[in-house]
Amino acid sequence: MWKGRFSEETAEIVLNYTQSLDLDWCLAPFDIQGSIAHGRMLVSAGLLSPDEGEKIEGGLRQVLQEIEEKSFTPSIELEDVHMNIEHRLTQLLGPLGAKLHTGRSRNDQIATTLRLYLRDRLQKVQQGMFTLLEAILERAHAHRHIVVPGYTHLQQAQPVSMGHYWMSHFQAFRRDCIRLRAALGSLEDCPLGAGALAGSTLPLDRFYTAKELGFKNPTENSLDSVAHRDYLFDYHYFAAVFAIHCSRLAEDFIIYNSQEFGWLKLPDAFCTGSSMMPQKKNPDVLELTRGRTGQIIGHFVDLLVMLKGLPMTYNRDLQEDKRGLLASLAVILSIIEILPEFLSRVEVDEKRAVLGMENGMILATDVAEYLVKEGVPFRDAHWKAGQLVRYCLDNGRSLLDLTLSEWKAIIPEAKEDLLSILSLKESVARRQTYGGTGFICVERQIEEGDGWLAYQKKRDNACSSS
Known part of the structure; x- marks a missing residue:
């Protein structure tokens, strides 16, 4: 040529x-x-x-x-x-x-081809995201009345509804859907007709080809058209954040399924055993998801570094933009294929979850907030509740088993009604601030999530038919 x-x-x-x-x-x-x-x-x-x-x-x-x-x-x-x-x-x-x-260069040709390819793949990813969100909503509804420990610093913090936990991941993946839609939105302009870099002396109708290929408009500047790869940045940003969210979920499930925690039950069909130790049940799907996240992040960084010093306009370096893209897409599509079915079969051992909270220390914040309602300044209430926890630890007692006289010896403001609120389910039910873990709040979150997802699917179907 x-x-x-x-x-x-x-x-x-x-x-x-x-x-x-x-x-x-x-x-x-x-x-x-x-x-x-x-x-x-x-x-x-x-x-x-x-x-x-x-x-x-x-x-x-x-x-x-x-x-x-x-x-x-x-x-x-x-x-x-x-x-x-x-x-x-x-x-x-x-x-x-x-x-x-x-009237065409390989420069605008590949820029167009790559957009068409990526648009097709991201539409498949979007459908997979919807399936993932459906699976999470179903689990949230099934587990909405189950109480499990909530953690900060991987230490028991406060009891929460398991439905609330599921919905926390729903919110993260919902934001990923918004980022994915933005990545699709960056593919709406067509570079075909930009030529090698300066357009053409021939009477090309760029609006014709844009419409023919399903783009909204032709790109505005021929130099920029063949030089930029922002639409790939947008994909890689979505992919990196989504993979991190998947990795965080995987890490949680690996921990909660371990013998030391043991209240999350993973499906046997999605785990593997050991060639030497007969008792083992290994969460390989979760570990591989966590492990492959580094590849996704690496491909993003690779593209950023590749473009950081390129002069306008086309340079052969850009041939390599597809290497990381194709590898990243393969991983993302594989995660989206397996994760929904995996999550839909995750169960909770409620008795084991409650057993892990039997010393009642997880209700210490409830005690402090009870005292606040009795007129005690929060910092003083926090100190008094902390003294109570210290007493329990020193004497090998459960906060749930203390008598009212023991309460009053440390917290004079304690009344008999305090004992009635020291319940894991009651603790969860009372947290009714908007977005909180209260059962009523979780029901609202699930209902809102169902509505949001139904709207997105309807919107997507309308776009596809048009």
Whole structure:
């Protein structure tokens, strides 16, 4: 394609080093989709006759069929997916095939192809996110009346509804859905027609191709069109944050399922055993999810570093933007495929959860807040409740078993009604501040989550049908 300028053939070692077929051959259907739209635009602009346009489109569809049937083997001598498709088209149509590249550079071609590919994949990710949120909502509803320990610093802090815990992850993944939608939104402009960097002297109709390919508008600046990869940043940011949220959930479940905690029950079908120790039940799915998060973050950093010093406009470095993208997408799609089914089968051992809170220390804040209602300043109430905890620890007593006289010896303000509130379920039920763990609040959260998800799915379906 550039031999007119050079006096030597490209060295084979250079071909092997610069080829990108190992990265971009998966983009072939989307490259052909962009080429069909470009060909139709050339007909519309009078740069191809209708007959030429029809033959080119037919030829492209034949190439696509050959690719799908795996009867077309690409050659690294042609470097990439774009030139392999164009070469095959020219083999089929003769000189007419060479007309397809009129008014187009590989720079705007790949920018368009990559957007089409990423849009398709992110729509699949979005459907997977909806399934994940559905699974979490179902678990939240099933476990809404179960009380488990809530932790700060991985130390028991206050009792919470397990439904409330599930909804905390729902909120994190909901924000991820919003970030994902933003990543999809950054794919709404079409770079096709920007050329190598400066547009074209030919009468190209960029609005035509944008509409044909389902974009809202053509990009505004041809230099920026071929140079930027912000839409990849937006994807990688979503992916990194989503993976971190998945990793945090995985870490929680690994801990809560351990023998030392033991109140979370993981499904056997999603765990593995040991080749040596018969008693083992290993949470491999969770560990791999946690482990692969580093890859997702690494791909994001790789792209950031790659672009940090690139001059305007296109540079061959950008060929490598697909390496991390494809690897990241593969991991994200695998997580989204397995996580919903896994989570839908997680259960809670309520008796074991309560057993872990049997000393009642987790209700110390309730005692302090009781005293506040009796007119004791909070800092004094905090100190008195702390003295009570110290007494229990020193004497091997449970806060739940103390007599009223023992209470009054340390906290004179204590009355008989204090004993009636020292219940795990009562503690949870009373926390009715908006967004709190109270059972009524959790019901509201689940109801609101159901409504939000139903709206998002309806919105997505409306966009897809249009």
